[in-house]
Amino acid sequence: QVTLRESGPALVKPTQTLTLTCTFSGFSLSTSAMCVSWIRQPPGKALEWLARIDWDDDKYYSTSLKTRLTISKDTSKNQVVLTMTNVDPVDTATYYCTRTAGVLFGDPLSGYYYYYMDVWGKGTTVTVSS
Amino acid sequence: DIQMTQSPSSLSASVGDRVTITCRASQSISNYLNWYQHKPGKAPKLLIYAASNLQSGVPSRFSGSGSGTDFTLTISSLQPEDFATYYCQQSYNTPPTFGPGTKVDIK
Numbered sequence: 102q103v104t105l106r107e108s109g110p111a112l113v114k115p116t117q118t119l120t121l122t123c124t125f126s127g128f129s130l131s132t133s134a135m136c137v138s139w140i141r142q143p144p145g146k147a148l149e150w151l152a153r154i155d156w157d158d159d160k161y162y163s164t165s166l167k168t169r170l171t172i173s174k175d176t177s178k179n180q181v182v183l184t185m186t187n188v189d190p191v192d193t194a195t196y197y198c199t200r201t202a203g204v205l206f207g208d209p210l211s212g213y214y215y216y217y218m219d220v221w222g223k224g225t226t227v228t229v230s231s
Numbered sequence: 232d233i234q235m236t237q238s239p240s241s242l243s244a245s246v247g248d249r250v251t252i253t254c255r256a257s258q259s260i261s262n263y264l265n266w267y268q269h270k271p272g273k274a275p276k277l278l279i280y281a282a283s284n285l286q287s288g289v290p291s292r293f294s295g296s297g298s299g300t301d302f303t304l305t306i307s308s309l310q311p312e313d314f315a316t317y318y319c320q321q322s323y324n325t326p327p328t329f330g331p332g333t334k335v336d337i338k
Contacts, residue, residue: 138327140275148267148275148318148329161325164232197274206281215281216322217265221274 103127105137105198105222112228119188119227123181123198130156130176134203134214137181139172141194142224149194153201154181188229195224233257233321235330243338250306252333254319259299263323266295266304269332270315278317279304309335 109121121139128135138153152172153161162170171184181198199221203214234257244250254264262282269275277286279295282302292307306313314337319330 147331148269148320150320150327150329153325163326204280215263217277217280218267218275218320219277219280219286221276223274 103200103220105200105220107196107198107222107225109196109225109227111226112230113188114231115189115229116187119185119192119229121183121185121196121198121225121227123183123222125179125181125198125200128200128202130154130174130179130181132156134205134216136201136203136216137174138199138201138218139181139183139196140199140218140221141192141196143191143194146194151196152183190229193227193229195226197224198222232326233260233323233328235319235321235328237317237319237330237333239333240331241334241336243336244309245338246309246311248309248338250309250313250335252304252317252319252335254297254302254304254330256300256302256321256323260321260323262298263321264295264297264302265320265322266293267318267320268313268315269318275318306335 105125136155139151154172169186174181199218201218203216236255238253264282266279267275283295294305296303316332316334318332
């Protein structure tokens with residue numbers, strides 16, 4: 102059974118750095134086509150994708166937030182860490198981590214991997230306020 | 232970034248109704264389109280991937296269709312547990328982007 106759990110501070114002050122940890126089980130980030138992504142949802146707003154780290158340590162970031170985000174993994178601990186610098190009240194949101202899995206369409210020689218976020222954590226709520 | 236839009240933004244329906252939600256991409260995304268269901272206080276749930284593939288464990292009353300820029304999520308007979316917000320998301324390129332959501336509530 103695949104599970105993910107987000108952890109981090111519930112309250113941070115503006116300009117501080119937010120560090121969130123995703124602890125997962127049931128899969129390995131050493132396995133080809135396995136990734137972990139972070140998504141957030143501000144109160145009353147839509148889901149927003151933040152970052153992704155792949156089994157081969159490739160990293161991808163939101164266009165608008167890439168200067169403030171860093172994602173990393175500790176494969177031995179089954180953890181992925183997201184840091185966000187210089188937080189602002191607009192960063193108040195529920196933050197989710199998800200397993201992002203690749204499924205092969207077609208044969209191994211000419212096919213392609215399709216990635217989707219198939220298992221989500223329950224989320225952790227972060228409030229940015231002084 | 233690819234922009235995703237959804238219509239309607241909300242709808243009211245009754246149990247047993249057929250419900251259709253539309254998603255449009257700002258450029259062609261082939262079939263790189265996923266649908267999620269989100270209930271308040273819960274983790275979002277993957278319903279459909281690659282436009283029309285039903286995720287394991289998802290009831291067959293959910294179906295997806297479309298390709299290119301226009302996609303549809305259909306619930307053939309709405310059940311009480313289906314009242315939620317539904318999001319489409321493109322995975323054609325990075326960053327992946329979500330639509331603004333469609334809230335389905337009880338008429």
